[in-house]
Amino acid sequence: MQLIIGNQNYSSWSMRPWVAMTHFGIDFETIKLRLFTPEFYQQLSAYTSANTVPVLIDKKLGCIADSLAILETLAEQYPQMWPQDPVLRAQARSVCARMHSGFFAMRGEMPMNCRAQQRQLQITDACAKDIAAVQSLWQECRELTAKLGGGSDGYLFGDFSIADAFFAPVVIRLQGYAVSTTPPTQQYMQLMLATPAVAAWVAAGQAEEDILAQDEVGIK
Numbered sequence: 001m002q003l004i005i006g007n008q009n010y011s012s013w014s015m016r017p018w019v020a021m022t023h024f025g026i027d028f029e030t031i032k033l034r035l036f037t038p039e040f041y042q043q044l045s046a047y048t049s050a051n052t053v054p055v056l057i058d059k060k061l062g063c064i065a066d067s068l069a070i071l072e073t074l075a076e077q078y079p080q081m082w083p084q085d086p087v088l089r090a091q092a093r094s095v096c097a098r099m100h101s102g103f104f105a106m107r108g109e110m111p112m113n114c115r116a117q118q119r120q121l122q123i124t125d126a127c128a129k130d131i132a133a134v135q136s137l138w139q140e141c142r143e144l145t146a147k148l149g150g151g152s153d154g155y156l157f158g159d160f161s162i163a164d165a166f167f168a169p170v171v172i173r174l175q176g177y178a179v180s181t182t183p184p185t186q187q188y189m190q191l192m193l194a195t196p197a198v199a200a201w202v203a204a205g206q207a208e209e210d211i212l213a214q215d216e217v218g219i220k
């Protein structure tokens with residue numbers, strides 16, 4: 001199995017399946033393409049008609065584009081990637097879909113940049129609203145997990161799941177742009193940043209040298 005990804009410093013969508021697959025010990029090879037270069041589109045077109053990464057290449061299933069489709073597909077084979085409890089699993093799917101199709105202001109104004117550390121950034125009200133909403137959402141997930149007696153590892157639904165992989169780039173953003181956050185959020189961020197698969201992704205991103213000017217925001 002191969003996973004095609006973009007620059008690890010910047011590609012938030014690539015981060016999600018890579019982190020989840022690494023965390024769950026799935027055997028795969030990483031193919032990294034340099035985002036937005038002519039070679040990116042040329043090389044990608046050899047595999048898929050999708051113009052975006054991530055893409056999963058599976059001998060049996062073919063090429064699967066889109067982070068959510070990739071993780072849903074893998075979870076059929078590795079059901080431990082979702083919470084075991086059906087209520088928590090439904091909620092985990094719901095928050096992933098909300099991340100996938102929402103939080104546009106935060107995503108647009110605060111590009112993921114693993115090299116950015118505590119940068120000062122002017123944000124709009126819409127972005128501040130997204131930041132507040134994501135923190136409430138995380139809190140809701142953890143309260144529901146506690147109520148239903150889910151795992152106690154401190155992740156959104158107890159044990160690490162696809163939902164945490166989906167929000168990993170948000171953790172990088174909150175840290176990178178010195179956003180003031182609530183104590184439970186800070187606790188969750190620390191846990192996530194110390195999670196080996198997340199730390200490995202961040203280290204690989206920080207070691208890259210490519211600069212994407214459009215994703216470099218904030219004052220260092």
Ligand SMILES: N[C@@H](CCC(=O)N[C@@H](CS)C(=O)NCC(=O)O)C(=O)O
Nearest residue numbers: 006011012013052053054066067068
């Ligand atoms: N919804 C897609 C989004 C994928 C996406 O936008 N990927 C970016 C990199 S993070 C990309 O490949 N951009 C290239 C382009 O838009 O030309 C997913 O979840 O995989």
